[in-house]
Amino acid sequence: MSPLKFGHMTEFLFVAYFLVLIGTLIVKTPVIKGPWLFLLRAFFPNWKFFHAVGHVPHLYARAATQQPSGELLWSEWCLIYPRRTRRLGHWLHNPDTNLGLAQQNLVDHFWADLYDLPEGQDPRGLVTYAMVSRLVDQALHEQGLGFSHRQFELRMVLDGRTDTVDTQVMMTSPVVAC
Amino acid sequence: MLSAMWIAIRTTEIVFAWSLSIQTLEYLRMGKATADDALWSWALQRADIPNAFVRAVLDVLFKPRVHQWHLLMRLLAAGGLAVQGASLPVIGFLFLGNLLILIRWRGAFNGGSDFMTLVVLTGLLISQVLAAFGRPELGWQAAFWYIAIQAITSYFMSGSVKLLRREWRNGSAMTIFLNGAIYGPLSHTHLLRKSWLALLGSWGFIVWEILFPFSLLDPRLATLFCAVAALFHFLVFWFFGLNRFFWAWLCAFPAIIWCSAQFSTRFIGV
Numbered sequence: 129m130s131p132l133k134f135g136h137m138t139e140f141l142f143v144a145y146f147l148v149l150i151g152t153l154i155v156k157t158p159v160i161k162g163p164w165l166f167l168l169r170a171f172f173p174n175w176k177f178f179h180a181v182g183h184v185p186h187l188y189a190r191a192a193t194q195q196p197s198g199e200l201l202w203s204e205w206c207l208i209y210p211r212r213t214r215r216l217g218h219w220l221h222n223p224d225t226n227l228g229l230a231q232q233n234l235v236d237h238f239w240a241d242l243y244d245l246p247e248g249q250d251p252r253g254l255v256t257y258a259m260v261s262r263l264v265d266q267a268l269h270e271q272g273l274g275f276s277h278r279q280f281e282l283r284m285v286l287d288g289r290t291d292t293v294d295t296q297v298m299m300t301s302p303v304v305a306c
Numbered sequence: 307m308l309s310a311m312w313i314a315i316r317t318t319e320i321v322f323a324w325s326l327s328i329q330t331l332e333y334l335r336m337g338k339a340t341a342d343d344a345l346w347s348w349a350l351q352r353a354d355i356p357n358a359f360v361r362a363v364l365d366v367l368f369k370p371r372v373h374q375w376h377l378l379m380r381l382l383a384a385g386g387l388a389v390q391g392a393s394l395p396v397i398g399f400l401f402l403g404n405l406l407i408l409i410r411w412r413g414a415f416n417g418g419s420d421f422m423t424l425v426v427l428t429g430l431l432i433s434q435v436l437a438a439f440g441r442p443e444l445g446w447q448a449a450f451w452y453i454a455i456q457a458i459t460s461y462f463m464s465g466s467v468k469l470l471r472r473e474w475r476n477g478s479a480m481t482i483f484l485n486g487a488i489y490g491p492l493s494h495t496h497l498l499r500k501s502w503l504a505l506l507g508s509w510g511f512i513v514w515e516i517l518f519p520f521s522l523l524d525p526r527l528a529t530l531f532c533a534v535a536a537l538f539h540f541l542v543f544w545f546f547g548l549n550r551f552f553w554a555w556l557c558a559f560p561a562i563i564w565c566s567a568q569f570s571t572r573f574i575g576v
Contacts, residue, residue, distance in 0.1 A: 175463035223335040225547040
């Protein structure tokens with residue numbers, strides 16, 4: 129058997145590298161978590177970007193005005209989801225759309241934080257809970273709803289090609305006076 | 307005649323400076339969203355920082371006025387990179403500043419574009435650190451290989467992940483993701499609602515992404531793969547609004563093409 133030449137070795141390493149990468153997709157490894165890892169996660173590639181179709185967190189909110197009788201008159205639940213108008217100029221400068229995308233990422237992180245929260249622990253201590261509360265206030269104000277109370281819900285929504293296939297409520301906030 | 311390496315270096319520096327400038331000008335427009343009473347208030351986010359000393363330092367650095375100054379200096383540094391080329395102080399400042407900006411946005415502002423911006427910045431930092439030790443050519447070789455391997459791996463893995471998912475193989479994932487995009491759902495008559503076209507598009511991107519490592523076999527092939535990548539990133543901008551993604555990934559193309567030329571001549575003798 130002839131020994132591997134340098135050139136062959138390079139090709140071998142090259143193929144081996146991509147085989148190891150495929151192996152990482154098949155073999156499940158434990159997820160390492162930590163606050164600094166979260167804050168510096170841009171160092172690690174996210175290859176599973178837009179990969180799986182499944183339940184996606186959606187934020188819903190409703191507003192209420194208090195009647196003279198003390199009763200709360202609630203609006204319908206409305207979806208808080210960024211929608212923008214496309215322009216070619218956004219290719220060069222797109223702060224508003226990028227803020228909308230960051231807002232949706234925040235909702236995703238809120239879902240992840242709730243998912244990781246130990247049983248029975250109050251989610252109101254989460255940074256993402258405080259931020260999502262602000263997002264809800266901001267969105268309800270932008271919709272021109274005068275309100276004295278508000279409430280929000282995190283729902284897990286499964287979309288099909290044309291319609292929503294399934295919705296599950298993951299968390300409903302307490303009613304808060306504003 | 308200009309050397310291939312010099313062309314790759316200057317192209318990377320100029321495109322990267324352009325990408326950084328686009329990002330920085332957008333951050334400068336977001337002052338209202340990061341104010342104390344706004345959604346992205348540092349007063350709320352500081353609770354994410356586990357260390358009291360670091361939190362105190364960041365409290366100072368993320369004061370609105372200080373942060374604005376940082377962004378303006380970043381813009382100047384990007385201009386310097388485009389005009390004069392990379393240097394250790396400029397790249398060191400941009401690298402540390404980029405980490406600060408990532409922390410200011412809870413770790414990432416724009417996912418894939420943050421990752422690639424950091425990859426290119428790390429590559430540039432490698433080149434400048436080795437240049438400081440008197441090995442500039444080795445530094446740029448290491449930088450280009452670092453950037454190219456990260457980019458090629460990302461395309462390959464992204465394609466492989468899709469290949470393993472049934473909803474990508476049958477084309478339904480593309481329609482579902484497009485319906486959830488920031489510019490609104492596809493119209494009822496949109497071509498991508500036709501399942502055969504969504505299937506074709508899905509498989510087109512899966513095959514192209516998985517075959518991306520073959521771009522190293524020939525620089526002409528690498529140029530072709532990068533041209534398709536540019537079209538792919540433009541479509542991602544067009545449908546999902548991710549404009550930074552386009553520019554950040556464009557920065558990796560000179561490194562991919564240069565590495566392909568080096569790999570094909572040195573290792574396989576093309």
